[in-house]
Amino acid sequence: MRAEPVTILHVEDDDVDAMAIERGFRRLALAPPIVRAKDGYEALEILRGTHAGQRLHQPFVVLLDWSLPRMGGGELLARMRADRELRTAVVFVLTTSRDPADRLAAYELNVAGYLVKSDRTEELLPALAMIAQYGRVVELP
Amino acid sequence: MDASETSAGRYASIVQASPDAIASMDDRGRIVVWNPRAEHTFGWSRDEVVGCVFHEILVPADSWPIYDSQRGSARRAANDSSALSWFPLVMRRKDRGEIDLEVALSAFGEPDPAGWTAFMRVPRDPRQETELFRLAVEASPAGIVLTDEDGCITLVNAHVERALGWRRSELIGQPIEVLVPERARERHTTERTSYASHPERRPMGAHRILLARRKDGSECAVEIGLNPIVTARGTRVLAVLVDLSERQRAASQAERTQRELDRANLDLDQFAYIASHDLRAPLRAISSLAGWIVEDLGAATPPSVASHVTRLKARIGRMERLIDGLLQFARANRPGDDIARVDSAELTRNAVALLAPRDGLKTVIDDTMPSLEASGVRLEQVLRNLLDNAYKHHDGKDGHVVVGCQERPNCFEFFVADDGPGIPIEHHERIFQPFQTLRPRDEVEGSGLGLALVRKILESHGGRIWLDRSTGRGTTFRFTWPKPDASGSRG
Numbered sequence: 136m137r138a139e140p141v142t143i144l145h146v147e148d149d150d151v152d153a154m155a156i157e158r159g160f161r162r163l164a165l166a167p168p169i170v171r172a173k174d175g176y177e178a179l180e181i182l183r184g185t186h187a188g189q190r191l192h193q194p195f196v197v198l199l200d201w202s203l204p205r206m207g208g209g210e211l212l213a214r215m216r217a218d219r220e221l222r223t224a225v226v227f228v229l230t231t232s233r234d235p236a237d238r239l240a241a242y243e244l245n246v247a248g249y250l251v252k253s254d255r256t257e258e259l260l261p262a263l264a265m266i267a268q269y270g271r272v273v274e275l276p
Numbered sequence: 277m278d279a280s281e282t283s284a285g286r287y288a289s290i291v292q293a294s295p296d297a298i299a300s301m302d303d304r305g306r307i308v309v310w311n312p313r314a315e316h317t318f319g320w321s322r323d324e325v326v327g328c329v330f331h332e333i334l335v336p337a338d339s340w341p342i343y344d345s346q347r348g349s350a351r352r353a354a355n356d357s358s359a360l361s362w363f364p365l366v367m368r369r370k371d372r373g374e375i376d377l378e379v380a381l382s383a384f385g386e387p388d389p390a391g392w393t394a395f396m397r398v399p400r401d402p403r404q405e406t407e408l409f410r411l412a413v414e415a416s417p418a419g420i421v422l423t424d425e426d427g428c429i430t431l432v433n434a435h436v437e438r439a440l441g442w443r444r445s446e447l448i449g450q451p452i453e454v455l456v457p458e459r460a461r462e463r464h465t466t467e468r469t470s471y472a473s474h475p476e477r478r479p480m481g482a483h484r485i486l487l488a489r490r491k492d493g494s495e496c497a498v499e500i501g502l503n504p505i506v507t508a509r510g511t512r513v514l515a516v517l518v519d520l521s522e523r524q525r526a527a528s529q530a531e532r533t534q535r536e537l538d539r540a541n542l543d544l545d546q547f548a549y550i551a552s553h554d555l556r557a558p559l560r561a562i563s564s565l566a567g568w569i570v571e572d573l574g575a576a577t578p579p580s581v582a583s584h585v586t587r588l589k590a591r592i593g594r595m596e597r598l599i600d601g602l603l604q605f606a607r608a609n610r611p612g613d614d615i616a617r618v619d620s621a622e623l624t625r626n627a628v629a630l631l632a633p634r635d636g637l638k639t640v641i642d643d644t645m646p647s648l649e650a651s652g653v654r655l656e657q658v659l660r661n662l663l664d665n666a667y668k669h670h671d672g673k674d675g676h677v678v679v680g681c682q683e684r685p686n687c688f689e690f691f692v693a694d695d696g697p698g699i700p701i702e703h704h705e706r707i708f709q710p711f712q713t714l715r716p717r718d719e720v721e722g723s724g725l726g727l728a729l730v731r732k733i734l735e736s737h738g739g740r741i742w743l744d745r746s747t748g749r750g751t752t753f754r755f756t757w758p759k760p761d762a763s764g765s766r767g
Contacts, residue, residue, distance in 0.1 A: 151561035158568065231557075256564065 140167035141270030142195040146178045146211065147171070147229075148203050155256055156198070156229075159263045162256070167267060170195075175206030179214065182221050194275040196247070196266065201230035201237055209237070212244045223276040227266055297377075297396040303389060305329045317377075317396065319370030330394065336368045343379075350381035351389055364399060419498075419517030425510055427452045427468050439519050441491040452515075457489045475504030475511060488517065497524050541610065548603050555599050563592045601725035604657070605710070608732040612651025620659075620690070621645035623652060624679050627660035633667040642680030646688055649760045654733050659692070661726040662753050666694035669751075687739065687759055693752035704743045730755070 147153045153171055160167060170191050172178035178197075180186035201208035208228065215221040228241045229250045238249050247269070250262045291298055291309065297317040300309035307330055310322045318334065325333065335343045346363050353360075362378040369375055378399040383389040413420050413433045419440070422431035428451055432444045440455065447454065452468070453461045467481075480486065480500040487495040497520040505512045566588045570577055621641050628639050659679070666677045677694045699707060708731045711724040734741050734755050741755040 149557070149561065151564055154568075155564055158571075231553075256567070 137194075137271050140165065140267060141275070142168045142170060142192060143198050143266070143270075144170050144172060144178065144181065144191055144195055145198045146173075146175065146203065146208070147198075147200040148173050149200075152200065152252070155259065156263065159256055159259045160267070163260060163264055163267070165263070165267050167270065174203050175208070175211035175214075178211055182215070182224070183218075194270070195224075196270055196275070197224055197226040198266065199226055199228050199246075201228055201232055201241070209240050209244070212241065212246070216244050225269075225273075225275060229262070295397075298393065299325075299330060299334075299396070300391060300393045301330045302391050303385070305331060305392070308391070309393075314396070317369075317375070317398075318367070324370075330392075334367050336366060336374060339366045346379070346381050347383075347392070350383045350392070354383040354386065354389060360395075362397075367396070416516075419519070421452070421455070421515045421517065422505075423452050423513045423515070425472055425512075427465070427472075429454075430512065436517065439490075439496060439517070440488060446491070455488050457487050457495055460487070471502065471513070472511070475502075475513065477501075477503050480515070485520075497521055544606060548606060551599065552603055556596065559592055559596055559599075563589055566592075598725075601729070605725050605729050605732065608729055608736065611737065612654035614653055615649065615651050617647060618650055618652040618655065619645075619647050620655060620681065620688075623656040624659050624663075627656055627663055631660065631664055631667060633663075636672070636674040637667055637670060638674075638676050639663070640676065640678045642678060644681045644683075645679065645690075646681055646683060648688060648757070650757060651737075654737065655757065658730050658733055658755065659690075661730045662692040662755075665726055665753075666692060666696060666751070670694060670696040672696070684756075687756040689754060689756050691752055691754045693744075693750065695750050698746070698749045699743065699751050701745060701747070704745070708741070 145153060145156060147156070157169060160169075170181060170189050172181055172189075177186065181189050181191050184190070199208050199212065203211070206214075208230070212226060212228075215224060215226070226246045227248045227250060228246050229252055230237065231252045232238075233251055241249050248265075253259065291311050294311055294313055297314035298309065298311040299307055299314050302308055306327055307325045310320070310325050315321055320333070331340070331343060342363065342365055346365075360380050360382055362380045365377055365379045366374050367377050367379075376399060377396045380395040382393045382395070384391055384393070413431070416433055416435060419436040420431070420433040421429060421436055424430050428449055429447045430449075432442075432447050436442070436447075437444055442455075453464055456464045478501070480502050486498050486500055488498045489495055499518040499520055501516040501518075503514040503516070505514050566585045570582055570585050573581065621643075624639075624641050624645065633639065663677065663679070672695075675695055677692065679692050680690070682689045682691075708727050710728040731741050734757070738758040739756040741753060744752040744754065746752070
């Protein structure tokens with residue numbers, strides 16, 4: 136078990152949705168470091184360490200919104216899985232889509248979990264608590 | 277027994293039984309013998325004509341010249357039955373109508389005729405029958421072509437001239453292949469030859485689209501039926517052509533319309549998806565932000581701000597329901613794609629469970645609720661919306677809603693009846709219009725589209741909905757759901 140919280144790379148284009156995650160963790164009295172990427176391109180730069188401003192330290196997990204502009208969540212995930220360095224990253228998908236096709240596509244790219252966003256913050260909390268716990272308990276690559 | 281008497285009796289019975297009309301006259305033309313066939317042909321009974329002059333009652337003025345001339349011939353050929361010949365004559369019946377007959381006259385007695393006999397029959401002149409045939413062929417709304425064993429055209433009718441642009445004089449004597457597009461001629465000739473060895477009544481080229489060639493070279497889609505006709509002059513083939521171009525036009529129009537419909541439905545689906553996704557996202561954000569305002573202000577939230585935020589959230593909720601309602605409404609006239617045998621009682625139970633009415637409201641599902649062939653999704657939508665309406669508007673602590681059905685020959689007539697406040701008659705039509713609520717918006721949560729949606733679904737399935745016209749408390753909605761055979765093509 137790890138004492139310090141694991142870093143979360145949150146790939147999300149909507150600021151309000153991003154804020155909801157932050158506030159959710161705060162409600163749980165958790166404060167994992169969160170690195171925010173607003174789209175897939177930014178996320179790749181951060182993951183590869185080529186981003187100008189943001190640094191991402193191990194260990195981390197990725198919290199990925201499935202519907203992103205320009206490069207969709209599925210496409211980002213596929214690129215990560217094709218990249219030798221990024222292939223083993225732990226990814227949770229957080230999305231509004233209930234579409235079984237999307238869910239299947241995500242698991243076929245080896246996500247650790249597929250979570251459906253709901254409209255109410257309360258319903259988000261168990262998911263966030265789980266992610267934080269995951270980061271503490273599980274041995275990450 | 278006297279031999280002459282027997283033979284006279286026999287001859288008499290022969291005349292009586294003859295299928296030809298027979299009249300015999302004395303030397304002055306007065307009718308002496310009139311057989312039953314003559315009675316039938318002319319309408320005069322024997323008693324009425326005996327003693328009357330034959331040509332006065334039976335030969336109209338126009339026919340007199342022929343009759344007179346034939347009588348002269350008969351007189352000259354008197355007693356020589358081999359000279360008997362039939363001639364056509366127009367005669368007159370009792371009802372003064374004229375009738376075409378064939379007549380043979382015979383005179384007997386010498387030196388001057390002691391009497392005459394007229395044999396009369398309905399003509400079997402092949403010339404007249406051919407004339408009838410020709411008229412029927414000319415008037416036919418289908419094209420008719422007659423060809424001989426070598427495939428040469430011997431007859432065409434007016435329809436062929438019109439549809440294919442040929443004059444018949446240009447076609448008669450020509451090989452039938454002149455009406456066949458050039459690329460198909462060889463095949464046609466081969467098939468025609470094999471048909472001639474086994475002619476039978478059948479359609480030509482089943483499963484193929486046949487094309488006939490017009491004079492101007494253009495082609496016309498046709499259906500052809502072949503009929504062999506054996507005549508004294510050899511086997512003819514009667515071909516009946518039906519012009520398919522009208523049918524083809526209608527079919528391609530239908531195809532075009534279907535494609536447009538498919539495109540429109542696709543557009544609608546896209547619109548629905550975009551609306552659902554992209555309208556809801558900002559709404560969610562607004563709702564979250566409103567909540568966070570209050571959270572962040574915490575204890576320092578002025579009561580008015582808190583109350584504003586509550587109303588804000590309520591309005592947002594209404595907007596979300598509105599979006600859902602609009603989307604359902606937009607897609608309501610698409611038939612449900614889940615047509616199957618459904619248990620309407622179970623659909624009702626599901627709807628009740630989903631709506632979860634408050635404790636005091638009891639719902640009774642009558643055992644008249646049938647199993648039927650229908651789209652479960654659509655029927656459930658209708659039942660659910662009507663139940664929702666009943667629950668929302670009930671004003672009492674306790675209430676009853678009854679759901680039942682009456683089977684009719686062509687449809688099922690369902691009803692949803694409640695004992696709530698009732699709907700005044702003057703509003704019976706308005707309530708089915710979108711956004712027409714009878715109570716203030718804040719008191720009743722709803723999109724305002726429920727009944728409009730129900731009506732749209734029902735009408736697009738061939739059903740209808742109405743209210744029982746009753747005054748006082750209670751509301752009963754009745755709606756019909758057609759049975760599959762009644763509404764033609766479904767599913």
